[in-house]
Amino acid sequence: xxxxxxxxxxxxxxxxxxxxxxxxxxxxxxxxxxxxxxxxxxxxxxxxxxxxxxxxxxxxxxxxxxxxxxxxxxxxxxxxxxxxxxxxxxxxxxxxxxxxxxxxxxxxxxxxxxxxxxxxxxxxxx
Numbered sequence: 001x002x003x004x005x006x007x008x009x010x011x012x013x014x015x016x017x018x019x020x021x022x023x024x025x026x027x028x029x030x031x032x033x034x035x036x037x038x039x040x041x042x043x044x045x046x047x048x049x050x051x052x053x054x055x056x057x058x059x060x061x062x063x064x065x066x067x068x069x070x071x072x073x074x075x076x077x078x079x080x081x082x083x084x085x086x087x088x089x090x091x092x093x094x095x096x097x098x099x100x101x102x103x104x105x106x107x108x109x110x111x112x113x114x115x116x117x118x119x120x121x122x123x124x125x126x
Contacts, residue, residue, distance in 0.1 A: 028086055054124050054125060058115050059115060059122075085100070088114045095118060
């Protein structure tokens with residue numbers, strides 16, 4: 001559990017502040033908060049492999065703490081209620097989202113489904 005928390009903090013530190021910058025193109029933002037157990041599980045199971053996957057190559061990935069009051073990002077999308085929530089954006093507009101994390105198999109399917117809504121087509125598994 002300590003290693004998972006350490007990894008989550010390290011990843012959060014490395015990506016802090018990147019989610020609020022408006023990005024052109026496709027983007028996936030993970031909304032999380034401290035103490036989110038499912039966020040920690042996602043960090044252990046998915047975070048290490050995401051950049052190597054078709055889904056990870058399809059859209060830029062960043063993180064955002066839902067308690068960060070310094071960003072206008074939350075004003076531009078539908079409210080975030082649960083963590084983790086993964087919001088898919090294209091040119092700054094929300095096109096879809098994945099609520100929660102129910103394990104690897106469900107996550108990959110759900111993320112691919114949302115990424116297929118992008119105007120920019122990615123090479124994703126069927």
